[in-house]
Amino acid sequence: MAEPIETTEDQEAGALRVAGGTWQGYLIGLVFAVILTLASFWVAGTDLVWGPGVPILLAVLAIAQMGVHLVFFLHISSAPDSLNNILALAFGVFVVALVVFGSMIIMANLNANMMSMPELMNMQR
Amino acid sequence: MSTHAPTRAEALEVPLSERGPAPRNVVVSFGFWLFLLSDIVIFAALFAAFAVLSHETAGGPSGDDLFDRSRVLVETAILLASSFTCGLMSLAVEQRKLVPATAWGAVTFLLGATFVGMELSEFHGMIESGAGPDRSAFLSAFFTLVGTHGLHVSAGLFWLLVMFAQVLTLGFRPMVLRRLRCFSLFWHALDIVWIGVFTIVYLGAH
Numbered sequence: 001m002a003e004p005i006e007t008t009e010d011q012e013a014g015a016l017r018v019a020g021g022t023w024q025g026y027l028i029g030l031v032f033a034v035i036l037t038l039a040s041f042w043v044a045g046t047d048l049v050w051g052p053g054v055p056i057l058l059a060v061l062a063i064a065q066m067g068v069h070l071v072f073f074l075h076i077s078s079a080p081d082s083l084n085n086i087l088a089l090a091f092g093v094f095v096v097a098l099v100v101f102g103s104m105i106i107m108a109n110l111n112a113n114m115m116s117m118p119e120l121m122n123m124q125r
Numbered sequence: 126m127s128t129h130a131p132t133r134a135e136a137l138e139v140p141l142s143e144r145g146p147a148p149r150n151v152v153v154s155f156g157f158w159l160f161l162l163s164d165i166v167i168f169a170a171l172f173a174a175f176a177v178l179s180h181e182t183a184g185g186p187s188g189d190d191l192f193d194r195s196r197v198l199v200e201t202a203i204l205l206a207s208s209f210t211c212g213l214m215s216l217a218v219e220q221r222k223l224v225p226a227t228a229w230g231a232v233t234f235l236l237g238a239t240f241v242g243m244e245l246s247e248f249h250g251m252i253e254s255g256a257g258p259d260r261s262a263f264l265s266a267f268f269t270l271v272g273t274h275g276l277h278v279s280a281g282l283f284w285l286l287v288m289f290a291q292v293l294t295l296g297f298r299p300m301v302l303r304r305l306r307c308f309s310l311f312w313h314a315l316d317i318v319w320i321g322v323f324t325i326v327y328l329g330a331h
Contacts, residue, residue: 021212021215022216023212026212026216027209030205033208037202037205040323040324044194044329045194055329058324058328061324066317066321069208073208073313073316074313084155089158091162092162092165092166096165099169099170100173100176103174104176104177107177
């Protein structure tokens with residue numbers, strides 16, 4: 001294999017290596033993710049948790065696991081280099097929440113206000 | 126004029142307006158991060174559609190009838206393992222170690238391909254049993270959401286192959302390193318989307 005070409009970009013890459021992970025970091029992330037995944041599947045299949053609480057618990061576990069992935073795999077941190085990334089992430093989370101919860105609320109509202117099919121039929125008589 | 130690149134501490138003392146452009150790696154990672162976030166917004170729209178339509182089965186099979194949780198757990202484990210091996214690959218790449226990087230990359234590829242294969246066989250089984258995307262609004266939303274994720278994983282597999290070719294022909298030059306960084310961001314982000322998929326679609330948290 002050819003000798004790697006050293007450029008100023010390579011030095012920059014060296015500076016950025018701090019932001020990258022270590023194999024211990026990836027291992028910790030993997031352990032957390034496995035625990036949270038198994039917990040999610042256990043919660044979904046068990047009778048030990050109060051029924052209406054299951055979706056909330058699943059949501060909490062999913063958000064926790066997404067956090068683990070962001071920190072240990074995607075290396076989103078509070079370092080100055082990643083400030084812009086965090087601001088963009090905050091905006092992304094905001095848009096995602098608006099789209100998902102907004103759609104669900106509006107459609108539930110429309111469903112609740114919709115006349116049922118038999119009533120609609122009666123009106124045409 | 127100093128010849129060495131400023132250290133992080135030195136750089137922070139200079140006011141933001143006088144620091145000049147950020148290092149290329151930071152800019153590239155940020156740009157790719159913006160792409161990933163916009164991709165996640167696409168998935169948000171598909172998740173919203175699924176959440177709204179998940180009970181509209183039109184008399185057809187519901188999620189409880191169709192989904193096999195042990196299979197989904199295996200798929201999740203495979204994708205998580207591939208995320209881990211992808212991390213090990215990027216560590217080897219940063220240390221310019223060709224053989225470990227290629228080996229971990231190959232493991233990542235095989236795990237990803239296994240995941241896509243399991244997903245395809247699940248889709249095939251569902252369509253064979255009359256639960257295709259044309260059966261109900263619920264199934265349309267399901268196939269669109271999970272299929273889009275599967276397409277992303279397939280695109281990632283193709284990207285990984287291209288990166289192998291570039292590493293073997295061009296070596297670890299900065300351009301290739303930047304692309305490999307972007308690839309690992311992409312691969313980890315797909316795993317984050319999958320967390321949403323298995324929680325909302327397969328475990329039914331909505």
